[in-house]
Amino acid sequence: MYDFRKFYIDGAWVSPATHRDLEVVNPATERSVGVISLGSAADVDKAVRAARTAFESFSQTSREERMALLQRIIETMQKHLPRLGEVISDEMGAPLGLAVQIQAGAGIGHFMSALTALQTFEFEEPLGATLVRREPIGVCGLITPWNWPINQIACKVAPALATGCTVILKPSEVAPLCAHVFAEILEEAGVPKGVFNLVDGDGPTVGEALARHPDVDMISFTGSTRAGIQVAKVAADTVKRVSQELGGKSANIILDDADLTAAIRSGVMPMLINSGQSCNAPSRMLVPAPLYDEAVRIAKSVAERTVVGDPKASGTTMGPVASKVQFDKIQGLIQRGIDEGARLVTGGPGRPDELTRGYFVRPTIFADVTNSMTIAREEIFGPVLVLIPYQDEQEAVRIANDTVYGLAGYVHSSDLERARRVAKQLRAGMIHINGAQIDMNAPFGGYKQSGNGREWGREGLKEFLETKAVLGHFAEQ
Numbered sequence: 001m002y003d004f005r006k007f008y009i010d011g012a013w014v015s016p017a018t019h020r021d022l023e024v025v026n027p028a029t030e031r032s033v034g035v036i037s038l039g040s041a042a043d044v045d046k047a048v049r050a051a052r053t054a055f056e057s058f059s060q061t062s063r064e065e066r067m068a069l070l071q072r073i074i075e076t077m078q079k080h081l082p083r084l085g086e087v088i089s090d091e092m093g094a095p096l097g098l099a100v101q102i103q104a105g106a107g108i109g110h111f112m113s114a115l116t117a118l119q120t121f122e123f124e125e126p127l128g129a130t131l132v133r134r135e136p137i138g139v140c141g142l143i144t145p146w147n148w149p150i151n152q153i154a155c156k157v158a159p160a161l162a163t164g165c166t167v168i169l170k171p172s173e174v175a176p177l178c179a180h181v182f183a184e185i186l187e188e189a190g191v192p193k194g195v196f197n198l199v200d201g202d203g204p205t206v207g208e209a210l211a212r213h214p215d216v217d218m219i220s221f222t223g224s225t226r227a228g229i230q231v232a233k234v235a236a237d238t239v240k241r242v243s244q245e246l247g248g249k250s251a252n253i254i255l256d257d258a259d260l261t262a263a264i265r266s267g268v269m270p271m272l273i274n275s276g277q278s279c280n281a282p283s284r285m286l287v288p289a290p291l292y293d294e295a296v297r298i299a300k301s302v303a304e305r306t307v308v309g310d311p312k313a314s315g316t317t318m319g320p321v322a323s324k325v326q327f328d329k330i331q332g333l334i335q336r337g338i339d340e341g342a343r344l345v346t347g348g349p350g351r352p353d354e355l356t357r358g359y360f361v362r363p364t365i366f367a368d369v370t371n372s373m374t375i376a377r378e379e380i381f382g383p384v385l386v387l388i389p390y391q392d393e394q395e396a397v398r399i400a401n402d403t404v405y406g407l408a409g410y411v412h413s414s415d416l417e418r419a420r421r422v423a424k425q426l427r428a429g430m431i432h433i434n435g436a437q438i439d440m441n442a443p444f445g446g447y448k449q450s451g452n453g454r455e456w457g458r459e460g461l462k463e464f465l466e467t468k469a470v471l472g473h474f475a476e477q
């Protein structure tokens with residue numbers, strides 16, 4: 001049982017202004033695994049004051065000092081990687097190997113990519129007689145989700161620290177425990193007091209208090225489109241910058257010359273990894289009509305090889321989804337798919353037969369789906385894949401772009417030129433050709449209602465900077 005009822009403010013673990021406990025539930029057992037406090041606007045005020053004071057000196061640190069700090073954080077995270085992974089697994093159900101190597105490992109990856117970007121980042125450049133300077137934006141509120149909790153936290157904290165900003169983190173109340181281990185890591189690594197602060201709480205209370213706060217300069221938000229819109233509305237009165245990383249319903253176009261088995265395998269696997277709870281998951285698979293039956297058969301066989309069960313057991317490839325709310329939402333959408341006439345190929349409502357406890361969902365494949373069905377339009381955020389047939393390349397691109405989202409896109413073809421041509425036509429922020437893996441130095445973010453921000457690497461640093469034009473800087477004496 002993790003007891004994490006204190007907040008980390010101004011370099012110290014402090015009690016909340018008013019005591020309100022929240023139990024954190026392990027989704028694999030449905031039992032309590034820890035307890036946190038739900039904060040209030042008073043706790044946010046305290047953390048913002050600390051961050052504002054710390055900004056005065058931290059914003060003036062040199063590139064070298066901040067590089068040394070990032071390096072110490074990387075080393076300390078490496079030391080605590082197994083614990084970090086175990087906590088993630090306990091609170092959101094990812095299989096232990098995934099939680100340690102990929103989930104917690106991605107956290108380290110973001111600090112490494114921020115360090116690489118910082119090494120050569122041009123904070124100053126001449127423009128005629130003017131000097132253009134990039135300066136840290138100030139005090140930043142970071143609001144994060146539960147699905148890749150440390151990944152999301154690190155990809156905000158790392159660039160914020162790299163640029164000389166100070167932060168208040170409000171992690172998801174569904175998976176807040178790893179944020180406490182992360183705060184302990186930053187403390188051990190010697191992050192100066194007030195530079196990193198942690199306040200737990202729910203969205204409408206602590207999240208909105210941060211978004212509304214007149215002394216917060218920027219909100220970096222990752223979560224649902226619904227909450228992202230609310231944050232932007234609340235933040236509007238103070239004209240702060242709001243960077244949004246939101247939902248997705250990404251299309252995976254399998255062209256008729258692709259290696260069908262490899263393409264389908266690489267499209268089904270990300271729908272199962274992390275129980276399909278990834279914002280960039282390729283949740284709509286678009287298949288040429290003549291290859292459709294064969295594609296459905298391959299997708300079914302890949303999905304049915306999933307080993308669903310105890311995240312701590314070796315051999316488990318898929319754990320539960322993160323919460324009862326998420327489980328119920330997915331069940332409702334699976335039923336909706338059936339009611340709207342999609343063909344259930346494998347999976348379906350309820351838990352896998354052998355599991356009687358825990359928020360486990362059956363790996364589910366739907367065929368005969370049209371792009372107007374609810375399961376093709378709404379982000380399910382679970383292990384549910386829909387297969388949509390198309391007649392020609394043009395129609396595939398049209399279906400892919402027919403969504404309010406625009407986070408990622410996927411193209412498979414044996415002709416690289418053709419894949420590039422299709423990639424160019426997709427209205428989304430990240431396109432993966434032939435199963436290319438993510439690149440932590442490349443910009444991560446979406447078009448349309450998937451958000452307006454770009455995180456990771458060099459682009460991630462830019463988000464936390466203001467631009468100042470110093471006119472006459474290079475004037476002749």
Ligand SMILES: NC(=O)c1ccc[n+]([C@@H]2O[C@H](COP(=O)([O-])OP(=O)(O)OC[C@H]3O[C@@H](n4cnc5c(N)ncnc54)[C@H](O)[C@@H]3O)[C@@H](O)[C@H]2O)c1
Nearest residue numbers: 144145146171172203207208223224227230245246247279
């Ligand atoms: N684009 C990306 O980079 C990315 C990455 C991961 C997850 N996501 C999205 O996140 C969603 C899943 O995460 P979730 O269920 O935790 O999302 P969520 O929107 O419910 O919560 C995300 C965070 O926002 C906070 N929040 C909720 N309402 C708020 C409000 N009114 N004001 C301020 N803060 C508020 C929550 O407490 C939490 O910390 C999915 O839609 C997924 O696509 C996007």
